[in-house]
Amino acid sequence: MYRFQNIFKQIDFALLLPVIFLIITGLFTVYSATHITQASSQNYFSRQLFYAVIGVVLIFAVTFVPYKVIFDLSYLLYGISLLLLILVLFIGIRGYGAERWLSLGTVKIQPSEFAKITTVLAVARYLSRNRRNINHISHLTVVFLMILIPFILIAKQPDLGTSLVFLALIIPMLYFAGISWFVLFVLVPPVITMVVSFNLYAYMGWILIITIILIFARQKLYLKILVFLQHILVGSLMPVLWNSLRDYQKQRILTFLQPEKDPRGAGYQIIQSKVAIGSGGVWGKGYLQGSQSQLNFLPAHHTDFIFSVLGEERGFIGIFIVLTAFLFLFLYMLYLSNQVKSSFSRLALIGFTTILFFHTLVNISMTIGLAPVTGLPLPFLSYGGSFLLTSCLLIGISMNFSRNRFQP
Amino acid sequence: MNYWDRSFRTKRLIIFSSFIIFSFTILVLGFFNLQVLQGEYYLQLSLHNVIRQVKLNPVRGLIYDSKNNLLVDNRPAFSAALIPAHTTKETVKKIADYFNIPVKNITYRLRSAPRFRPVIIARDIEKKKLIYLAENQYFLPGLDIILDSKRYYPKDVNSPHIFGYIGEVNQKEQERDPRYELGDMIGKAGLERYYDTDLRGTKGIRYIRVDASGKELGDFNPQLNEPPIHGSDLYLTLDYDLQKFAESLMEDKRGSLVAIDVRSGGILAMVSNPDYDIRLLSGKIDPEIWRTLLQDESHPLYGRSIQSAYPPGSTYKIVTAIAALQDEIITPAWEAYCPGYFRLGRRIIRCWKLDGHGWLDLYGAIKNSCNVYFSKLGLKIGLKTWSKYSKLLGFGKRTGIDLPNENPGLIPTIEYFNKIYGENGWTKGNLANLAIGQGELLTTPLQIAQFAMILANRGLYHRPHLVDHIYNYQTQKTIYFPVQSKYVVGVSSEVFDVVREGMHQVVNGGTGWLGKVPGIDMAGKTGTAQNPHGDPHAWFMAFAPYYHPEVAIAVMVENAGSGGGVAAPIGRKFLEMYFYHKLIPRPVIKKDSLQVEPAINPIQSVPLDSLSPLPILNQPGTE
Incomplete structure (x- = not known):
């Protein structure tokens, strides 16, 4: 009895309960989204239920793995996932979208999902070494390589949406590893320069802002000049680079940025999603009553657009509750990252939060037309085994860190 | 500064948290806007209307x-x-x-x-x-x-x-x-x-x-x-006036005519007869009409210029000559005696001129299209060399014309014969047959026209194509397709000169004299291809003018008789239209002065199944 209580105490319910709530909400919504298409309805729901059960078991299992095992295995797991990513380029099966699967008998896995976790763990371990100063160029390069290699491998699949998750990891992880403002300043603004360089006035204004910041920055003069030159160079090269692209390449990038213009139907998806969500009103149409999603107006309503089904059937109140659950989860994970003693756990938690947050933000923004249609699933809610298990694994590791929060 | 300092961390934590809270606020506002403020509008959309x-x-x-x-x-x-x-x-x-x-x-x-x-x-x-x-x-x-x-x-x-x-x-x-x-x-x-x-x-x-x-x-x-x-x-390379004229030439015949501009590879005219009324299939495909077309005995759906392959007959003797000259097996002066027949084991190959041509050198043999000469030559060069030069000159593979379902034809090799007849199951008779363009060998009319282009340009040829350029409305630009030029590697210009001279003589007093256009110096070669389906196929290939060639043509008429008598006049009329835009009246010819190659079965032995051309059953469009 005592022993049981002990185990009970080691479970972080603040982490577990919102996740369980989200998974159950997801199961109900997947059932609602698919029960009307008779042929495969049974299939989708029961498969998702199966994965959900495995996912919860996984959470508990990982929670009680010795902390050291996770730390020790992190490099090895990273290596294995890179290997799988290379393998999938050659023997992968193409899915309905851009992603690729690896077929192991009857089970199909998506190595890109597991690579997210292993990359975070490996980077966290690398950065957590004592006296490893992230502002040092060699250490910074290693971190960049560790993130960019899986990024490139996945972008080559070509799963642009998933690969962007890796890019999103860079800034927060470096930020919490203690990167200086100036290095961050060197890294981030050039991206903005790339975008504004297409408009001369915006570009001039942006360069002016950069110059003012540089004048007031406390840095060596030659560094400031270098950064300034960097912006001028990026700004003047971008239009040239863009014009050297072939028409279809330009088209692909434009479609990614402006899906409304895509004649193949991304615009249509967003319109239908907005109608579905908007028509839900404050209280929603009721469970299994959503006419838009039920009548197949909405494509991919059990995967990428599951949130639209929720919005239609549960209304603004339902949306608000689910969003609150997500927000609570993320803020709690950040809080946890401040509580744990070891910097490995802390950085890994930051990385995990970033992954979940990025997925959530991009997916939900997409359903109301604030972000391009990328095919990023919503954590815990979207149908799909690989990503559900990844999310559960990630929560399991976080709970493990919470259990071992006093471990240095 | 200590980067692992707790207060420092807390500051960064607050910034990151604020960012997350800020994004969620935007999301909530977005949903509030859609569901609460505009909820009624979207509800109406979904209730009464759908998009x-x-x-x-x-x-x-x-x-x-x-x-x-x-x-x-x-x-x-x-x-x-x-x-x-x-x-x-x-x-x-x-x-x-x-x-x-x-x-x-x-x-x-x-x-x-x-x-x-x-x-x-x-x-x-x-x-x-x-x-x-x-x-x-x-x-x-x-x-x-x-x-x-x-x-x-x-x-x-x-x-x-x-x-x-x-x-x-x-x-x-x-x-x-x-x-x-x-x-x-x-x-x-x-x-x-x-x-x-x-x-x-x-x-x-x-x-x-x-x-x-x-x-x-x-x-x-x-x-x-x-x-x-x-x-x-x-925008095609086709000149439709010429095409119409060519179609009129082939009317009531079964066969094909292909004309290529030898300077670019552009197709000037390409006829396949019998055809069908293109308007029958213009809006919808009526199953009734489709069935009639499919079951028609004359196979009108089939584009004979590129989809059917036939034995090329004597036109192919040029390939044999090129192989022998280039490998220095003979010189143009090499002579053979034609008594009118050629005994090979128990078989007898007959020349079309029953009383024989007598002694002939290479020029004379091409001019008179002597079967005995080329059978002997074929035996001298052997199957391996023959196949090698056949492939080099573009046979046995697709020309790459911009039309679907092109037939690559067939060039028998030693391996092919071994597979079909078993090792040692085939004889020199097969080889002698191939050397005069008979037997298992199959070519499309387009390949023969391409061969005429190769001869016209002494080895240089261009991918045959129908489309010259396209106009793209999206980019509002005209897109030109580059001419894809190739070169026959390993055949010297001198060798081409010899066979060109032979072909020159063919239309100037040789078997192809009926193909000669008045006032235009030109070269050609006739062919009369035996086949087990009836009368021989009549072939004629030519290019003109002789010194600065512009156009190469191939004419093939199924089961029509001799190449010189049937195909060559069609070629002549086409070229007259090409050069003069009208037909040139000709003096009346006495019947017995017709010195053209009549139909003589080169090997009077059992007809082999493999001699028949590829079956005409590969329906276009159904794959």
């Missing part, structure tokens, strides 16, 4: 000839379609009765289609039916009348084997190219198929609001609409 995406069909690209004459145009056609989600059983029944289609057929098609996409039931409906349907649309929920287009061909334009036809996409084609959507009209044969991605254009999209019965209520948001983009226009 439908209507695809607007683009205009299919037009086809012009080299003088910018319009050859293939479009005309509007109306299709009746049903939308599965909005239609009723009664409507389906009424429509089925009206068009005489089984109800089962329609319900099956509706069930297998996306619920909100119109499924086309009947294409190119008559005006009378169209008016009736439009008047009664109110009583037929789910019926949609779609503006489509069909191909229209100006008067005098036919050439179905070049243009091909369009038809509804089938499942296999959709799997091959996911851009094709159910009900799309795509090119099924000819240029329509080869250039389908250029011709089809880009579909436009219109978002409309419709009520529950599918009635249109107007645009949803005009800014989102996309206009369709006109498909690219094709």
